[in-house]
Amino acid sequence: MxxxxxxxxxxxxxxxxxxxxxxxxxxxxxxxxxxxxxxxxxxxxxxxxxxxxxxxxxxxxxxxxxxxxxxxxxxxxxxxxxxxxxxxxxxxxxxxxxxxxxxxxxxxxxxxxxxxxxxxxxxxxxxxxxxxxxxxPVIDLLGGACRTEMPAYASGGWAGAEQIGEQLLSYTAKGFKGVKMRVGVMDKTVKESIKRVKAAREALGDDILLMTDAHGTFNVPEAKKFCRGVEDCDLYWLEEPISPDNKVGTAEVRASTSIPIAAGESEYTSFDIREMTDLRAIDVVQPDSAIIGGITEANRVAALANAHQIELAPHCWGSAFSFMAGVNVAFSAPSAVVIEFSSGGNPMMYDLVNEKIEAVNGNILAPTAPGLGLSPxxxxxxxxxxxxx
Structure with missing residues (x-):
């Protein structure tokens, strides 16, 4: 063929x-x-x-x-x-x-x-x-599923301090047990980012996983200040605290805090990820199958995660095709325990394909359809x- x-x-x-x-x-x-x-x-x-x-x-x-x-x-x-x-x-x-x-x-x-x-x-x-x-399904080609279902976290969270709780609670109302919110330069000050996270945690209570994503927009001192300010908020991770060009700086931020550091969505190939693991810069690695080198390279990153005893959490903010690529890799990987689920306006996730993509009570089920299971x-x-x- x-x-x-x-x-x-x-x-x-x-x-x-x-x-x-x-x-x-x-x-x-x-x-x-x-x-x-x-x-x-x-x-x-x-x-x-x-x-x-x-x-x-x-x-x-x-x-x-x-x-x-x-x-x-x-x-x-x-x-x-x-x-x-x-x-x-x-x-x-x-x-x-x-x-x-x-x-x-x-x-x-x-x-x-x-x-x-x-x-x-x-x-x-x-x-x-x-x-x-x-x-x-692709997952069978990767060795099969490690689990039958996986909890998804709702990825969104752009509202200000007064509305962020309501916005995140609209996600948990759909069954999600974890949510991710954006922080960083969009808030103008580190103080405002801290304020928004504290408001989010107060609204969510203690039982919901809370992730934060700075999109690489803090510098090293700002990231350290943010971490100190939210130490009592029990964050599941802080994602891309600083620019992906500064891997040494990311390692410095990680060494300064007990908050797990996540990164990898902006990286190309497993060689970039290997540099991050060598520097002890991350606790969670987030390859994007549409950037890293496809399913082949995402699977290599999954092997790195397993060898370094760090969590795999594929970046799944994209179309239905990169989402399902990430889902198949995640389900086949022992080190993956949660999966990202886009909660923003995303026609490429829902209108581009004929199949319906959904989280059932906040969980994603292991893929069963041949290939990626999608048709345009x-x-x-x-x-x-x-x-x-």
Whole structure:
């Protein structure tokens, strides 16, 4: 079964005004993603997602160009089931034969950034194809589920100190036993971030997991100050306290507090994650399958998490395709215990696919449908795909 075609579509869908929110990224009025479609010579299709930005809004034109003009010509005619080989081909480029012969990497210059994001979408689509070909969910290809269900945490939390409790309680009313809120530069001051977290904990009580996400916007002193200010709030983790460019600084923040530190959504490949574990910078690792290098590389990160005895919590803020990629990796990993569930305006999660994605009483059930178990709503795709000059 050989690869006959690879297509990439930049989708941009408006977020209904009542579901829009403002964060450090500004007012988010649209949701963007790159839908990747791999078609085999048997007609079987697989689907994946590649991201141009960790947040929900960003131009995907460069990713579409990379997939169609660089990756596609190299992969047409390759065996669709040779996923590991294909990953090495894209990562090592014209020197891939050396890499496979010598057993080590000879990477291209673009071994970080958009090339790996583009590869992520193709890789995920190939796993989807293999699962469909064999009639099993991707999780079975990864060794099977470690659990039958997993608690989900509702990811949102942008309201001010006076409304944050009400906003988070609207999530727990749906059955979620954990919630995540945003903090950092969007609050203008560290003091205001502390105030919002204290208000959130007071409203939630002691039995709900509370995570915070700074989107990498504190500096090291600010992150330390924030941690001191919320030490008594029993945070499950503080996510991306400072810029992902400053891994040493992240390690410094972690060493200063008892609050677990989470990061990884902005990282490319397991090599970036290995640097973080070597620096003892994180307690929780959060690979995004649409950024890290697809399911292949997310699974390698899961192995790192297991070896370093840290928690795996895939970043699942994206379309239904990257969400289910993260879910399959998480369920197969012994070190994953909670999964992210988007609570913002996200048409790519609910309108892009024909299947219904939901949390049942705050839990996600282990996948059972072949591949990723998703099919695109082509009417939606055709309505929101962008023309690229």
């Amino acid at each position: 050989k690869i006959a075609n690879i297509e990439a579509f930049w989708l941009r869908c408006p977020i209904p005004k009542e579901k829009q929110h403002t964060s450090d990224y500004g007012l988010l009025t649209n949701f963007d993603m790159t839908l990747v479609v791999v078609t085999t010579d048997t007609g079987l299709q697989g689907f994946g997602e590649a991201k141009a930005a960790v947040g929900s809004s960003g131009s995907c034109a460069s990713i579409v160009s990379c997939i169609e003009n660089e990756i596609k010509p190299a992969l047409i005619g390759q065996e669709a089931g040779h996923i590991n080989k294909i990953w090495e081909m894209v990562y090592n480029g014209t020197r891939d034969h050396y890499a496979l012969d010598r057993g080590r990497k000879f990477p291209i210059l673009g071994r970080r950034g958009l090339t790996i994001s583009a590869l992520s979408g193709v890789d995920t689509a190939l796993w989807d194809i293999k699962g469909k070909q064999l009639g099993v 709503n082509w009417d939606f795709v055709n309505e929101f795909k962008q023309k690229i000059n």
